Amino acid sequence: MDYLKRREVSQVLTRRELFRRGAEVGVGGGALAFLAAACGGGGDTAGGTQATGSGTSAGAPAALSGRLDFLNYPNWIGEGEYAAFKKLHPDLTIKEDSSGAGSTSAIATRIQADPNAFDFLLLGKAGVPQLEASDILADIDFAKVPNIKNIPDQFREAYPWGIPTDYGKIGFAYRKDLVNERPTTWKDFFDLAPKYSGKVILLDVLEDTMGNTLIMLGHDGNTKVESEINEARDALIDIKPHVQAIIATDVAKPLINGGAVIGMDWDFDIALAQQKQSNIEWVAPQEGLMAYIEGWVAVNTSDQLEAVHAFMNFHLQPEQYADFVNTTGTAYLMPSATPLIKKEISKNPVLAFDEATFDRVTFEAFKGEALGTWTQAWNQVKSA
Amino acid sequence: MLIGPTAAWTLLFFLVPLGIMVVYSFGQRDVVTFKLYWGWTVQNYVDIVDSLYLNSIVRSLLLSLTATGLCLVIGFPVAYYISRQSRRRQNLLLLAIMVPFWTSFLVRTYAWVNLLANQGLLQRLGEKLGVVSGALDILYTPTAIGIGLVYSYLPLMVFPLYVALERIDPALPEAARDLGARRHRAFLRVTLPLAMPGVIAGCIIVGIPATGEYVVPAILGGGKTLMYGNVVASQFFEVGNYPFGAALAVSLMTLMTVVLLLSRRSTARLEEVV
Amino acid sequence: MVVLVFLYAPIAVVVANSFNSDASLTSWGGMTLDWYKSAIESERVRTAAATSLEIAALSTLISLAIAVTAGLWSRTASRRKRQLLDAGTYMRIILPEVVAALALFLLFRRIGLELGVWAVVAGHVVFNSAYATIIIQARLQTLPLVYEEAAADLGARPRRVFRRVTLPLLAPAVAVAALLAFTFSLDDVITSLFLSGGNAETIPILLFGMARFHITPELNAIGAVVMMVTTLSFALTVVLGTLGLRTRAPTPAEKAEL
Numbered sequence: 001m002d003y004l005k006r007r008e009v010s011q012v013l014t015r016r017e018l019f020r021r022g023a024e025v026g027v028g029g030g031a032l033a034f035l036a037a038a039c040g041g042g043g044d045t046a047g048g049t050q051a052t053g054s055g056t057s058a059g060a061p062a063a064l065s066g067r068l069d070f071l072n073y074p075n076w077i078g079e080g081e082y083a084a085f086k087k088l089h090p091d092l093t094i095k096e097d098s099s100g101a102g103s104t105s106a107i108a109t110r111i112q113a114d115p116n117a118f119d120f121l122l123l124g125k126a127g128v129p130q131l132e133a134s135d136i137l138a139d140i141d142f143a144k145v146p147n148i149k150n151i152p153d154q155f156r157e158a159y160p161w162g163i164p165t166d167y168g169k170i171g172f173a174y175r176k177d178l179v180n181e182r183p184t185t186w187k188d189f190f191d192l193a194p195k196y197s198g199k200v201i202l203l204d205v206l207e208d209t210m211g212n213t214l215i216m217l218g219h220d221g222n223t224k225v226e227s228e229i230n231e232a233r234d235a236l237i238d239i240k241p242h243v244q245a246i247i248a249t250d251v252a253k254p255l256i257n258g259g260a261v262i263g264m265d266w267d268f269d270i271a272l273a274q275q276k277q278s279n280i281e282w283v284a285p286q287e288g289l290m291a292y293i294e295g296w297v298a299v300n301t302s303d304q305l306e307a308v309h310a311f312m313n314f315h316l317q318p319e320q321y322a323d324f325v326n327t328t329g330t331a332y333l334m335p336s337a338t339p340l341i342k343k344e345i346s347k348n349p350v351l352a353f354d355e356a357t358f359d360r361v362t363f364e365a366f367k368g369e370a371l372g373t374w375t376q377a378w379n380q381v382k383s384a
Numbered sequence: 385m386l387i388g389p390t391a392a393w394t395l396l397f398f399l400v401p402l403g404i405m406v407v408y409s410f411g412q413r414d415v416v417t418f419k420l421y422w423g424w425t426v427q428n429y430v431d432i433v434d435s436l437y438l439n440s441i442v443r444s445l446l447l448s449l450t451a452t453g454l455c456l457v458i459g460f461p462v463a464y465y466i467s468r469q470s471r472r473r474q475n476l477l478l479l480a481i482m483v484p485f486w487t488s489f490l491v492r493t494y495a496w497v498n499l500l501a502n503q504g505l506l507q508r509l510g511e512k513l514g515v516v517s518g519a520l521d522i523l524y525t526p527t528a529i530g531i532g533l534v535y536s537y538l539p540l541m542v543f544p545l546y547v548a549l550e551r552i553d554p555a556l557p558e559a560a561r562d563l564g565a566r567r568h569r570a571f572l573r574v575t576l577p578l579a580m581p582g583v584i585a586g587c588i589i590v591g592i593p594a595t596g597e598y599v600v601p602a603i604l605g606g607g608k609t610l611m612y613g614n615v616v617a618s619q620f621f622e623v624g625n626y627p628f629g630a631a632l633a634v635s636l637m638t639l640m641t642v643v644l645l646l647s648r649r650s651t652a653r654l655e656e657v658v
Numbered sequence: 659m660v661v662l663v664f665l666y667a668p669i670a671v672v673v674a675n676s677f678n679s680d681a682s683l684t685s686w687g688g689m690t691l692d693w694y695k696s697a698i699e700s701e702r703v704r705t706a707a708a709t710s711l712e713i714a715a716l717s718t719l720i721s722l723a724i725a726v727t728a729g730l731w732s733r734t735a736s737r738r739k740r741q742l743l744d745a746g747t748y749m750r751i752i753l754p755e756v757v758a759a760l761a762l763f764l765l766f767r768r769i770g771l772e773l774g775v776w777a778v779v780a781g782h783v784v785f786n787s788a789y790a791t792i793i794i795q796a797r798l799q800t801l802p803l804v805y806e807e808a809a810a811d812l813g814a815r816p817r818r819v820f821r822r823v824t825l826p827l828l829a830p831a832v833a834v835a836a837l838l839a840f841t842f843s844l845d846d847v848i849t850s851l852f853l854s855g856g857n858a859e860t861i862p863i864l865l866f867g868m869a870r871f872h873i874t875p876e877l878n879a880i881g882a883v884v885m886m887v888t889t890l891s892f893a894l895t896v897v898l899g900t901l902g903l904r905t906r907a908p909t910p911a912e913k914a915e916l
C-alpha cells in the first residue's frame with residue numbers, strides 16, 4: 001500500500017504551473033487566440049445549445065449519449081469519477097483535454113475558432129469574466145444541479161458562473177528551526193527578507209504575489225488603481241535583492257532542504273512539504289491573503305449541455321467530490337464531504353476550512369482593463 | 385528545378401504566415417473581450433520603445449553573446465578532437481553528444497536544478513572531495529544560467545564546426561609546419577580560416593535562437609530576470625495582446641536580419657580570402 | 659573528456675531519479691521500478707512517444723531532402739540567387755519559434771487544414787530544413803567540384819554522379835544534419851503545441867503538462883525511456899548504415915594515416 005500512497009502524493013497539485021509558465025503553458029491557447037481573432041474576432045455563438053428537455057427531472061436525467069469534451073488539467077478529477085459516471089451513462093464518454101487549460105486567452109481563442117472544441121471546462125475566478133465578456137459562457141440551470149446545495153453560499157457567491165470545485169490559499173511558510181522569529185503578517189515577511197537575504201522564495205504567480213503585497217500595503221488585492229499597483233511593484237523590487245528565486249515548480253523544495261528559510265507558497269504545497277520536513281510552519285497572514293477559486297463552467301455552443309449539467313451534479317455528490325479531493329489533495333469546499341475525505345487533508349490545519357482564516361481571504365478576481373498595468377508592473381519586478 | 389522544394393516550403397509555410405503576422409502587428413486587441421481590431425496603427429511599435437522592453441532585448445542579446453562565446457570556446461576543441469578520429473569513432477562521439485538531448489528538455493533542465501542546488505549533488509560531491517565548504521550558491525545566479533545555456537546549445541555549435549573541420553585535409557597544416565611554422569601559427573593561419581564557415585554557421589545557429597531563450601533563465605535563474613522571450617510569451621499567453629506580441633516579434637526579427645546582413649558581408653569577404 | 663562528463667551529468671541525475679521512490683525528489687527514497695512501470699503501462703505515454711518519433715522521422719527526411727537540393731543548387735547558382743537562398747534560410751531560424759508557430763497555425767485554420775501530425779511536421783520542417791541547409795552548405799563549401807566533374811567526364815550520368823560521388827562525400831554532413839533535425843523535432847515544444855490541435859500529443863507536450871507543481875520521478879522515467887528507445891533505434895540505423903555503406907570516401911584523417 002506504500003506504492004498507492006506514493007502515487008497519491010505525486011498526483012497532488014497541478015495547474016498553476018501550467019497557467020504561469022510562458023512556454024510551458026497553454027501555447028496552443030496563444031495560437032488559438034490568434035486564430036480566433038483572425039476568423040472574425042467576437043465569439044459569434046452559433047447558438048448550438050439544445051433546448052433543455054423540459055421533461056427531465058433534475059436528479060435523474062434521461063440516458064445520455066455521445067461525447068463530452070472537458071478542458072481540464074490532466075487528471076484533476078477523482079480517480080474513479082469518469083468510470084463511475086460511465087456506469088450511469090454507458091453511452092456517454094468524457095474526453096479530457098488539457099491543451100490551453102488555465103490560460104483564458106488560450107481558451108477564448110480556441111472556442112472562437114472552434115465552437116465545438118469542448119463542452120465545459122475548469123477555470124479560475126480570475127479568468128471567467130473574460131469568457132463572459134466574450135459571450136462564450138452558457139448559463140447554468142442550477143435546478144438541474146441540485147447537489148449545489150452541498151456547497152456553502154460564500155463559495156457560490158465567489159463563483160456564480162458554474163460549480164466551484166476547489167480553492168487554494170497563498171500564504172507563506174518558514175522553517176521554525178532556522179528562523180528565530182515567529183512571523184504572522186506579510187509585513188513580517190517583508191521585514192525579515194533583508195535579514196535572511198538570499199533565502200527568500202516568492203511565488204511566480206502575479207495575481208498572488210502582487211496581490212499579497214497589495215494586501216500588506218492595505219489595499220485591495222485585486223485593485224485596478226494604478227498608483228496602488230505601482231506601490232506593490234516598488235515594495236517587491238525593494239526586497240528583490242534578497243529573493244533567492246521566483247518560482248512556481250517545486251516551490252517548497254528549498255524550504256524542505258534548508259536552502260531557503262521563508263517563502264510564499266500554496267497551502268496544499270506546504271501541507272505536502274510538511275510531510276517531508278516537519279519544521280515547516282504555515283502562516284495565513286493577519287492582514288489577509290490571496291486565494292484562487294476555480295470551478296466548472298459550460299460553453300454556450302455546446303450541444304451537450306444536458307450531459308454537462310448531469311456531470312456537474314454528479315461531481316457534487318459527496319462521494320464523488322471526496323474522491324476528487326482525495327486524489328488531488330486540494331483544499332475543498334464541501335463540508336458535508338468531510339467524513340469521506342482522508343484525515344491528512346481534512347484534519348490538516350493548513351487545508352481545513354477555518355472561518356477566521358476564510359474571512360481574511362481575497363479571491364483572485366479579473367483585472368479588467370487593468371490587466372495591462374498589472375502585467376507591466378510584474379514585468380518590471382522581474383526585470384529589476 | 386532543384387530549388388523547388390525549398391522555395392515552396394519557405395513560401396508556403398514561412399513567408400505567407402509571416403505576412404499574416406506582420407499585418408497583425410498593426411492591429412489592436414481588446415484584452416477584456418479578446419476582440420481583434422484590424423487597422424493600420426503603429427501604436428504597438430511605439431509601445432515597444434519603453435525601457436522595460438528595450439532592456440529585455442539588450443539583456444537577451446548580451447546573454448546570447450555570452451552563450452555563443454562560451455559554446456565556441458568549449459565547442460571548438462571538442463569538434464576538432466572528433467574530426468581527427470576515425471570515421472567510426474566520429475559517428476560514435478557525435479551520437480554520444482546527441483543522446484543526452486533525447487531526454488526531454490524540461491527533465492534535463494530540472495536535473496540541473498537538482499545538481500546545482502545547495503544540498504544538491506554537486507555540493508555534496510564537492511564537499512566529499514574537499515573542494516567545497518559552505519553553500520555552493522550557484523543555483524539561481526547568472527552562473528547557473530550560463531551553465532544551462534552552454535549545456536543546451538553546445539551540440540548546435542559542435543556540429544557545424546565538426547562538419548567544417550572534418551573536411552580539412554591534415555596535410556595542409558602539416559605542410560605549414562613542414563615549412564617552418566610553429567603549431568599555433570599553423571593553426572591560426574591555416575586550420576582556423578579553413579574552418580571559418582563552420583565557425584560562422586555555429587555562431588549563427590547558436591546565437592540567434594539564444595536571443596529568444598527564456599525558459600532556461602526562468603528555471604535556472606529563478607525567474608528573476610526578464611528576457612525578451614518572457615515579454616513575448618506573456619503577451620501571447622497571459623495578456624492575450626497578440627498584435628503587440630507580433631510587433632515585438634517583428635522588431636526583433638528586423639534587428640536580427642540587420643545583424644545577419646552585416647555578418648554576411650564580412651563572411652563574403654572571408655570566403656574570398658579562403 | 660571533461661565535456662562528456664559535463665554532458666552526461668544531468669542525464670545521470672535523470673536516470674538516478676527515475677528510480678527514486680521519494681516522489682518529491684527531495685532525497686533518495688530507495689530504489690524502485692514503479693515509475694518505469696507506470697510510464698510504460700500508460701497508454702498516453704506510449705502514444706505520445708510513438709507520435710514524437712513519427713513526427714521526428716518525417717520532418718528529418720523532408721528537411722534533408724530540402725537541404726540537399728538547396729545546397730546543390732546553391733553551388734551553381736548566381737551570387738544574387740545564393741543571397742536569396744541565404745536570406746530565406748536564415749530568416750527561418752531568426753524568427754522566434756512562438757511567432758512562426760502561431761503564424762502557421764493561423765494559416766492552417768484559414769485554409770482549413772486539419773491540425774495534427776502533418777501540421778506539426780510542416781512546422782518542424784521550416785526550421786529543421788534551415789539548420790540542415792546551413793550544415794550541408796558549410797560542407798559543400800569545402801568540397802571541390804573536381805570529383806564530380808571527373809566522374810561526369812568518365813561518362814557517368816548525373817544521377818549516378820550524385821549517388822556514387824556527391825552523396826558519399828556529403829555523407830558526414832547529411833548524417834550530422836539528420837541527427838540535429840531529429841533531435842530538434844523530438845524535443846520541440848512550442849511548434850508542436852500550437853499545431854497539434856490536441857490530436858498529436860508528443861512527449862514534450864505531455865511532460866510539460868505533467869510537470870505542474872513538482873518534477874516527479876515519473877517524469878524522469880519517461881525522459882529516460884524515450885532516450886533509451888531513441889538511442890536504440892539510432893544505434894540500429896547506424897549499424898545497418900555502416901553495413902550497407904561499402905564505398906565511402908576515406909576521411910582526411912584516415913587518408914593521412916595511409
